[in-house]
Amino acid sequence: MSENTDLSIFGEKLSQGSGILDLMNDLGEAVALRPDMLMLGGGNPAAIPEMQELWRESAKSFVADQVAFDKSLASYDAPQGDPSFLKAFAELFRRRFNLPIDSENVAVVSGAQLGMFCLLNLLAGRTSDGRRKKILIPASPEYVGYADMGVEPDLFVACPAKITYPDPNDLTIFKYAVDFAMVERVAREEDVAAILVSRPTNPSGNVLTREELTKLEELAERVGAWFIIDNAYGGPFPGIIEDAAEMDSVFWGKRTILSYSLSKIGLPGLRTGILVAPPEIIERISAITAIVGLANGSFGQRITKPLFESGRILDASREIVYPYYHKRRANAVECLRDSLKRAGVEAKLHKSEGAFFLWMWLPELKSGSTTLYQQLKERGVLAIPGDNFFYGLDRIQRSEMNPSFDVSRSQMLRISFSAPEQIMERGFRIIAETTAKLLNTETLKR
Numbered sequence: 001m002s003e004n005t006d007l008s009i010f011g012e013k014l015s016q017g018s019g020i021l022d023l024m025n026d027l028g029e030a031v032a033l034r035p036d037m038l039m040l041g042g043g044n045p046a047a048i049p050e051m052q053e054l055w056r057e058s059a060k061s062f063v064a065d066q067v068a069f070d071k072s073l074a075s076y077d078a079p080q081g082d083p084s085f086l087k088a089f090a091e092l093f094r095r096r097f098n099l100p101i102d103s104e105n106v107a108v109v110s111g112a113q114l115g116m117f118c119l120l121n122l123l124a125g126r127t128s129d130g131r132r133k134k135i136l137i138p139a140s141p142e143y144v145g146y147a148d149m150g151v152e153p154d155l156f157v158a159c160p161a162k163i164t165y166p167d168p169n170d171l172t173i174f175k176y177a178v179d180f181a182m183v184e185r186v187a188r189e190e191d192v193a194a195i196l197v198s199r200p201t202n203p204s205g206n207v208l209t210r211e212e213l214t215k216l217e218e219l220a221e222r223v224g225a226w227f228i229i230d231n232a233y234g235g236p237f238p239g240i241i242e243d244a245a246e247m248d249s250v251f252w253g254k255r256t257i258l259s260y261s262l263s264k265i266g267l268p269g270l271r272t273g274i275l276v277a278p279p280e281i282i283e284r285i286s287a288i289t290a291i292v293g294l295a296n297g298s299f300g301q302r303i304t305k306p307l308f309e310s311g312r313i314l315d316a317s318r319e320i321v322y323p324y325y326h327k328r329r330a331n332a333v334e335c336l337r338d339s340l341k342r343a344g345v346e347a348k349l350h351k352s353e354g355a356f357f358l359w360m361w362l363p364e365l366k367s368g369s370t371t372l373y374q375q376l377k378e379r380g381v382l383a384i385p386g387d388n389f390f391y392g393l394d395r396i397q398r399s400e401m402n403p404s405f406d407v408s409r410s411q412m413l414r415i416s417f418s419a420p421e422q423i424m425e426r427g428f429r430i431i432a433e434t435t436a437k438l439l440n441t442e443t444l445k446r
């Protein structure tokens, strides 16, 4: 879109186009116009029959309760959310994970995406005393959906993740880690409002270790920043994470803000997210909700409330969602490796520790993952090129960047494995074949 000087800076910044807009448009278009497209691109969760049954059952009991149903549909909630839902959520987290929270620490938002938009712009940007506060991303690449959220330009300052190899004998599996020397330095040099991580990380499937979380929380405390953990995929719900211990505890510190979502457990259509934070943050988030949306949709809160009250949401995550994705992950890794091997493609995969994406690095690729993405789309497969996940890095000098990290930025593809197994397998085969063809063409051109 071209620049329009009649629009406000806010209007121009938010409407000029973004990676997440392209991604959502591609998804929407593919769903509507190309039903044959193999969808390995978006963030849609898998359709797990037992969970679908649970949602139908929960919706039925809600509809059957005539008084509650009529009241719920015919009235606005308070901007913070339905008080009984907030209470059920806070009590469950207090009872099961010892979180020192109450209803006043919880706010419902119309999807974690909108919640994060409100939160990041609440904390960072220009202040009345002229400072420019930043959101620090300690381990780039990070979720593309944050990239354009800033109402102010340059909201993010990101540090490249360290590329490590968990098994020195197998260089086809890598794992990102926080480069604390660099993060500490950037935190000293910038006015940091908050440190932000998604855990498990979208796109890489990385899960920052508890030690990394503790160090980041300590750093946040030291520099007077907040530490935001986006748990869209994590424990204790929805439970799309490999380490079972993550289902038993919730990380919490003095400066921690937690974000949750009902989307990845199977309800993206209900647009319900939950923020857990100190009351002074919750009050402000609710105040923003009142302005931008009056209140949140109530259906997600109403049909899940009994599950938060009884704790069944945790049992369903542990007993249904967790094993489902555990199995799918193992199959996906094996199937992709197998397809790549058959096609003779050399690739590295990020260690798949959570979320439902494989993050594939093609170290031989010269023409960039966007070229590969276009060719895949032509062949009926939607996967996401990695470039858009590496934002906020302008502040880091190229000379400070590990050369492998630097080149890798245009060699990554994010591939979802939440689609039905046959679609995934066909898609993986096409990805491997298309990549092989592209790499061969590049070799011939040289």
Ligand SMILES: Cc1ncc(COP(=O)(O)O)c(C=O)c1O
Binding pocket: 043, 110, 111, 112, 113, 114, 143, 145, 198, 202, 230, 232, 260, 261, 262, 263, 268, 271, 272, 273
């Ligand atoms: C890391 C992460 N955070 C937040 C969201 C947004 O979740 P919601 O559907 O609740 O807006 C997503 C969606 O893909 C995500 O991947």
